[in-house]
Amino acid sequence: MPDTLHRAFQPDGKSCFVIGEIGVNHNGDLDLAKQMIDVAVKAGADAVKFQTFAAERLVTRTAQKADYQSRNHKVDESQFDMLKKLELSEADLRGCKTYCDTVGMIFLSTPFDEQAADLLEKVGVQGFKLSSGDLTNLPLLRHIAAKGKPMIISTGMANMSEIEDAVTAIQRAGDPELAILHCVSDYPAKASEANLAAMDTISKAFGKIAGWSDHTLGDAISVAAVARGARLIEKHFTLDVNMEGPDHKASLSPKEFSDLVAKIRRVEVAIGDGVKRPQPSEIPTAAVARRSIVSARDIKTGETISENDLIMKRPGTGLAPKYISWVTGRKAAIDIAADTLISLTDLG
Numbered sequence: 001m002p003d004t005l006h007r008a009f010q011p012d013g014k015s016c017f018v019i020g021e022i023g024v025n026h027n028g029d030l031d032l033a034k035q036m037i038d039v040a041v042k043a044g045a046d047a048v049k050f051q052t053f054a055a056e057r058l059v060t061r062t063a064q065k066a067d068y069q070s071r072n073h074k075v076d077e078s079q080f081d082m083l084k085k086l087e088l089s090e091a092d093l094r095g096c097k098t099y100c101d102t103v104g105m106i107f108l109s110t111p112f113d114e115q116a117a118d119l120l121e122k123v124g125v126q127g128f129k130l131s132s133g134d135l136t137n138l139p140l141l142r143h144i145a146a147k148g149k150p151m152i153i154s155t156g157m158a159n160m161s162e163i164e165d166a167v168t169a170i171q172r173a174g175d176p177e178l179a180i181l182h183c184v185s186d187y188p189a190k191a192s193e194a195n196l197a198a199m200d201t202i203s204k205a206f207g208k209i210a211g212w213s214d215h216t217l218g219d220a221i222s223v224a225a226v227a228r229g230a231r232l233i234e235k236h237f238t239l240d241v242n243m244e245g246p247d248h249k250a251s252l253s254p255k256e257f258s259d260l261v262a263k264i265r266r267v268e269v270a271i272g273d274g275v276k277r278p279q280p281s282e283i284p285t286a287a288v289a290r291r292s293i294v295s296a297r298d299i300k301t302g303e304t305i306s307e308n309d310l311i312m313k314r315p316g317t318g319l320a321p322k323y324i325s326w327v328t329g330r331k332a333a334i335d336i337a338a339d340t341l342i343s344l345t346d347l348g
Contacts, residue, residue: 015268016211016226016230016231016232016233016264016268017046017047017179017211017231017232017233018044018045018046018047018232018233018235018260018261018264019045019046019047019048019049019108019129019232019233019234019235020036020039020040020043020045020047020048020049020235020237020257021048021049021213021234021235021236021237021251022036022037022040022048022049022050022236022237023049023050023051023236023247024050024051024083024086024245024246024247025236025237025238025239025243025245025247025248025251026050026086026088027085027086027243027244027245028085028086028087028088030088030092030095030096032239033050033088033092033095033096033099034095034096034099035239036048036237036238036239037096037099037100037103037105038103039237039239039254039257039258040105040237040257041103041104041105042254042258043254043257043258043260043261043262044258044261044262044265045105045257045261046106047105047106047107047108048100048105048106048107048108049108049109049110049129049234050088050093050096050107050108050109050110051086051109051110051112051131052088052093052109052110052111052112052116052119052120053083053087053111053112053113053116054087054113054115054116055080055083055084055087057112057113057115057116058083058112058113059079059080059083060080061078061080062078062080063078063079063080064078064079082246086245090119090122090123093109093119093120093123094123097123097124097125106126107124107125107126108125108126108127108128108129108152109125109129110128110129110130110131111128111130111140111144112131112134113140114139114140114143117140117143117144117147121147121149125149126149126150127149127150127151127152127177128144128147128149128150128151128152129151129152129153129154129234130144130151130152130153130154131154132154132155132156132157132158132183132185132213133156133157133185135153135154135155135156135157135158135162135163135166136158136162136165136166138165138166138169141153141166141169141170141173142169142170142172142173143173145169145170145171145173145174145175145176146173146174147174147176148174148176149176150176150177150178150179151170151176151177151178151179152178152179152180152181152211152232153166153170153178153179153180153181154181154183154213154234155180155181155182155183155202156183156184156185156213156215157185160201160202160205163180163202163205163206164205164206167180167206167208178208178209179208179209179210179211179231179232180202180203180206180208180209180210180211181210181211181212181213181232181234182195182196182198182199182202182210182211182212182213183212183213183215184215184216185215186215187215187247187250188215188216188217188250189214189215189216190216191216191220191221194216194221194224196212196221196224196225196228196230197228199211199212199225199228199229199230200228200229203229209231209232210229210230210231210232211225211230211231211232211233211234212225212230212232212233212234213234214233214234214235215236215250217250218252218256219235219252219256219259219260219263222235222260222264223260223263223264223267226264226267226268227267227270227271233264235252235257235260236250236251236252237251237252237253237254237256237257238251238252238253239254240253241253286316287315287316287317288314288315288316289314289316290314290315290316290320291312291313291314291315291316291320291321292312292313292314292315292316292317292318292319292320292321292341292342293310293312293318293319293320293321293323293324293327293341293342294310294311294312294313294318294339294340294341294342295309295310295311295336295337295338295339295340295342296308296309296310296311296338297309297338298335298336298337298338299332299335299336300332300335301332301333301334301335302331302332302348303331303332304329304330304331305327305328305329305330305331305332305347306328306329307324307328310324310327310328310342312324313339315341317341318341318342318343319341319342319343319344327342327347330347330348331347331348332346332347332348333345333346333347333348334346
């Protein structure tokens, strides 16, 4: 895959690309943003993601906050006033990008309009992440796809027809590398509505890398998604869930985010390559736990061995039970004491 960001999606063909969603949890403060980048680095995430918007171009001045925003952000203000305080300037974005480069973290951000996308391109973003809310905003998708950089699209609130429209628009406008995230756009989302099997449907339908943008509480559903084959995971985190802001309470703490990444890496190792074979650690166990053909009584030289003369016992270092039909009917070449593992040299 030609682009460095998309190589990071699957650097070894197996690893899950983990995006630490900072979103607006920086509260408009560059220093807080850098502290959050440090958290992601320490946790072992692959990328951090911000949101790039201008409140004036995103909502009307009288638009009410979403229900989840009101629940999590008790301040009595309009959505416009809330978002205005959470904007990042071009200087802030450049500061975040530079800091990410310094600490070896991939910088991503979600543009909410064409101007924001152009700004992120100037800043030097390696790829674009599109929010679920803009999946049906085909003009924006085409504008970004024409830039030729890898894209990740979220599909909350969408059906397959809407995803198909988005994928088709992206392909016709430039056909950049594309990954598709299944998502449930509620904050927090219910585990019962996660429908992780939809990742399989999306991947098969479009032949694209599929993943999970997780808005559920905790990390269990993200870990389950990786076990199901998610190639990307996106999860909100914060410095403190008690901070003022719309997304903090539905985010992971630094320790929880670090634990999530560790669990994902552990699950990845556990998935393996799908070839069923004994693992190296099992070889000694097989010798102890499996059974061999053993004499059930004293057998004299020249006696014909019947099935009643044999029993299957541990250890598994002798002839395997599957050879019993080969042993029965043969004559003993030597005296065989009771409770002895039968060997080839014992048989005539």
